[in-house]
Amino acid sequence: xxxxxLPAAPPNPIGLLRNRLERIFKSYxxxxxxxALFTVWLVLTVTFVLIRMMPGSPVDILVxxxxxxxxxxxxxxxxxxxxxxxxxxNAPIHEQYFQYxxxxxxxxxxxxxxxxNTPVIEIIARFLPWTLFSVGLGLLISFVLGLLIxxxxxxxxxxxxxxxxxxxxxxxxxxxxxxxxILLIYLIGVQWKxxxxxxxxxxxxxxxxPAFTIEFIASVLLYAALPVLTYxxxxxxxxxxxxxxxxxxxxxxxxxxxxxxxxxxxxxILIAYVGRNASLPLFTxxxxxxxxxxxxxIIIELFFxxxxxxxxxxxxxxxxxxxxxxxxxxxxxxxxxxxxxxADLLYSQLDPRVxxxxxx
Amino acid sequence: xxxxxxxxIQNLNVEYTARRGKVKAVRDxxxxxxxxxxxxxxxxxxxxxxxxxxxxxxxxxRSAKIAGGKVLFQGGNYSTPxxxxxxxxxxLRAFRWRNCAMVFQSALNALNPVLKVSAQVQETxxxxxxHDAKQIEERALWLFQQVRLDPRRVYNAYPHExxxxxxxxxxxxxxxxxxxxxxxxxxxTTALDVLTQRTIIEVxxxxxxxxxxxxxxxxxxxxxxxxxxxxxxxxxxGKVVEIGQVNEVFYRPKHPYTLGLMRAVxxxxxxxxxxxxxxxSPPDLIDPPRGCPFAPRCSYAQPICHEQPPPLEMRATDHAxxxxxxxxxxxxxxxxxxxxREVNP
Numbered sequence: 181x182x183x184x185x186l187p188a189a190p191p192n193p194i195g196l197l198r199n200r201l202e203r204i205f206k207s208y209x210x211x212x213x214x215x216a217l218f219t220v221w222l223v224l225t226v227t228f229v230l231i232r233m234m235p236g237s238p239v240d241i242l243v244x245x246x247x248x249x250x251x252x253x254x255x256x257x258x259x260x261x262x263x264x265x266x267x268x269x270n271a272p273i274h275e276q277y278f279q280y281x282x283x284x285x286x287x288x289x290x291x292x293x294x295x296x297n298t299p300v301i302e303i304i305a306r307f308l309p310w311t312l313f314s315v316g317l318g319l320l321i322s323f324v325l326g327l328l329i330x331x332x333x334x335x336x337x338x339x340x341x342x343x344x345x346x347x348x349x350x351x352x353x354x355x356x357x358x359x360x361x362i363l364l365i366y367l368i369g370v371q372w373k374x375x376x377x378x379x380x381x382x383x384x385x386x387x388x389x390p391a392f393t394i395e396f397i398a399s400v401l402l403y404a405a406l407p408v409l410t411y412x413x414x415x416x417x418x419x420x421x422x423x424x425x426x427x428x429x430x431x432x433x434x435x436x437x438x439x440x441x442x443x444x445x446x447x448x449i450l451i452a453y454v455g456r457n458a459s460l461p462l463f464t465x466x467x468x469x470x471x472x473x474x475x476x477x478i479i480i481e482l483f484f485x486x487x488x489x490x491x492x493x494x495x496x497x498x499x500x501x502x503x504x505x506x507x508x509x510x511x512x513x514x515x516x517x518x519x520x521x522x523a524d525l526l527y528s529q530l531d532p533r534v535x536x537x538x539x540x
Numbered sequence: 541x542x543x544x545x546x547x548x549i550q551n552l553n554v555e556y557t558a559r560r561g562k563v564k565a566v567r568d569x570x571x572x573x574x575x576x577x578x579x580x581x582x583x584x585x586x587x588x589x590x591x592x593x594x595x596x597x598x599x600x601x602r603s604a605k606i607a608g609g610k611v612l613f614q615g616g617n618y619s620t621p622x623x624x625x626x627x628x629x630x631x632l633r634a635f636r637w638r639n640c641a642m643v644f645q646s647a648l649n650a651l652n653p654v655l656k657v658s659a660q661v662q663e664t665x666x667x668x669x670x671h672d673a674k675q676i677e678e679r680a681l682w683l684f685q686q687v688r689l690d691p692r693r694v695y696n697a698y699p700h701e702x703x704x705x706x707x708x709x710x711x712x713x714x715x716x717x718x719x720x721x722x723x724x725x726x727x728x729t730t731a732l733d734v735l736t737q738r739t740i741i742e743v744x745x746x747x748x749x750x751x752x753x754x755x756x757x758x759x760x761x762x763x764x765x766x767x768x769x770x771x772x773x774x775x776x777x778g779k780v781v782e783i784g785q786v787n788e789v790f791y792r793p794k795h796p797y798t799l800g801l802m803r804a805v806x807x808x809x810x811x812x813x814x815x816x817x818x819x820x821s822p823p824d825l826i827d828p829p830r831g832c833p834f835a836p837r838c839s840y841a842q843p844i845c846h847e848q849p850p851p852l853e854m855r856a857t858d859h860a861x862x863x864x865x866x867x868x869x870x871x872x873x874x875x876x877x878x879x880x881r882e883v884n885p
Contacts (some may be wrong), residue, residue, distance in 0.1 A: 433649060434644055434645075434646045434649040434650045435649060435650055435651055435652045435653070437599060437644065437650075438644050438650040438651070438711075439652070440599055440636070441597055441599055441636055441637065441641070441642045441644070442636065442637045442641075442664045442667065442714070443633045443634060443635070443636035443637040443638065443664075443667050443668060444633075444663060444664065444667045445633070445667055448663060448667070452652065452654075452655065452663075453652055456654055457652070457653065457654060460654075530654065531653075531654060532653070532654060532656075532698045532700070533653060533698070533700050
């Protein structure tokens with residue numbers, strides 16, 4: 181009765197807008213994005229403070245260098261150093277911070293101190309792609325191979341194959357990643373002489389110019405071979421063992437049994453039932469490991485003299501090159517956060533159960 | 541009912557390999573199932589009923605081995621009996637679901653969580669050579685309607701969007717998709733509430749009568765068995781201890797174990813109220829007792845029971861039991877049907 185006396189609700193534009201906004205705020209993508217932005221800001225701030233807590237400022241280091249290299253007096257060196265820096269590193273830390281964030285929001289990462297006033301963004305653009313390429317390739321290969329090996333181990337569990345691979349996998353995943361380059365250089369370069377390790381410095385043959393030729397691509401792959409192999413070897417054991425455990429638990433699931441009962445072909449069960457469900461939890465781990473592998477690239481690039489962002493970071497820390505360090509840390513954070521975001525979105529595509537906020 | 545059984549289980553033995561030795565989970569089980577007939581296999585947990593069901597479609601876990609016997613199937617595309625235990629992998633794959641569908645105990649988890657119901661319907665049909673997607677969809681929608689689901693919504697849903705009872709019915713409909721001759725249901729209603737159980741029983745009854753498939757269902761729910769089954773098979777310690785027409789077995793049990801099972805469930809239709817549980821627990825199946833396996837728990841047991849295993853023999857029309865003292869058991873109710881065709885042994 182009450183309903184009948186009420187006038188029909190007029191279309192309310194404000195309510196409509198609020199509805200739409202509400203849906204956006206509740207959506208999976210929006211939540212992931214805000215979370216990612218918050219993470220970037222947090223890491224940015226923490227590294228900013230931490231870097232400035234390191235003993236010795238860029239000015240000190242430069243003054244020391246000028247004194248020892250050019251024989252200037254301390255006063256002369258100080259004056260010259262101060263002229264070289266556009267940023268005043270003696271300003272209070274919060275002023276520096278706001279200036280930095282302000283510049284950052286305008287897309288300005290600052291200017292590198294140690295490499296003669298090159299913009300940080302230029303250095304990153306030159307060296308980061310190589311690190312992302314080698315790390316990405318290494319992760320991809322180790323992930324795919326690890327998944328396959330893990331599944332095989334689970335299917336033939338307790339066979340000689342499984343026992344042997346499990347042993348190798350736990351060995352590989354437990355040796356520290358800085359021992360692997362030494363081992364590889366020794367075996368591949370010195371003992372077996374498979375690759376000319378001594379000549380392989382940098383990211384491709386210096387005699388070639390970058391172009392889309394087979395020769396250049398082959399050279400890029402050759403020069404990246406050892407770092408990539410290191411990433412693969414240090415990661416693959418972990419992936420294989422995780423996938424084995426995951427597969428074993430999926431094999432015990434009723435839906436796999438039921439799929440057999442339904443007379444589905446073995447291949448279909450392997451891919452759509454076992455493989456897909458077992459690899460789900462590993463995609464989250466993949467995103468998490470991007471950060472740690474990019475971080476670990478420092479040591480590996482140093483060993484192979486692979487000219488990626490890792491070596492630059494190492495040098496930047498030595499020179500207390502605040503803007504460059506800050507820029508590289510920001511990139512590492514961004515790549516981790518982006519990988520996580522990507523994994524989140526991918527995961528929601530792979531597993532319908534996490535598509536929560538979406539309407540049908 | 542025709543005289544050719546659609547499924548004939550002959551001296552089936554299944555063993556599990558355990559650290560202590562071989563667990564003889566199914567021992568010398570033999571019975572026939574006729575087209576359109578419903579057989580309920582009852583018994584307490586661990587008596588071998590699920591192992592038996594899995595053995596019929598050869599879905600036993602790796603630790604289990606079929607140690608002997610035959611499972612003869614005749615019907616559908618097989619005009620002469622074939623031994624399911626001797627089919628090769630591709631024949632077996634074709635036999636499963638097309639000839640014999642098995643609906644699992646934990647229906648909650650029997651559908652792939654990452655695929656839509658529609659995809660799972662289609663892939664099942666495709667695996668058996670049906671490629672007309674439109675026709676399959678129509679058949680699935682019709683079956684969903686038969687099991688009282690909202691066909692469109694369910695067809696396009698992911699499993700996690702459906703309730704337990706709905707998933708159970710989806711599975712049942714999926715089981716009937718290829719019009720199998722035999723449907724095996726393992727504890728089809730255990731995880732469900734009473735109202736959903738009722739719906740499923742009603743639906744099963746109607747579909748069975750309309751489509752004419754034989755139904756084997758494994759249950760410890762005696763009231764459901766009484767309502768659905770034509771014949772009852774009681775299993776104990778891996779053996780069939782009693783088999784017969786449903787009224788015969790329930791009104792005039794010829795094995796103390798069946799009698800014990802019935803006294804352990806409350807009777808809704810009134811009558812005696814006291815519930816008597818069966819004392820003790822089932823025997824160790826690695827080293828089964830020499831005599832009757834039930835003797836240690838049986839109130840009718842005599843010295844001979846511990847020495848000689850009683851054979852499974854006919855005690856009345858279509859009613860066999862494995863008990864030395866079957867004639868000492870009380871008659872629970874004189875059903876008019878049973879008394880009219882009573883044959884005194």
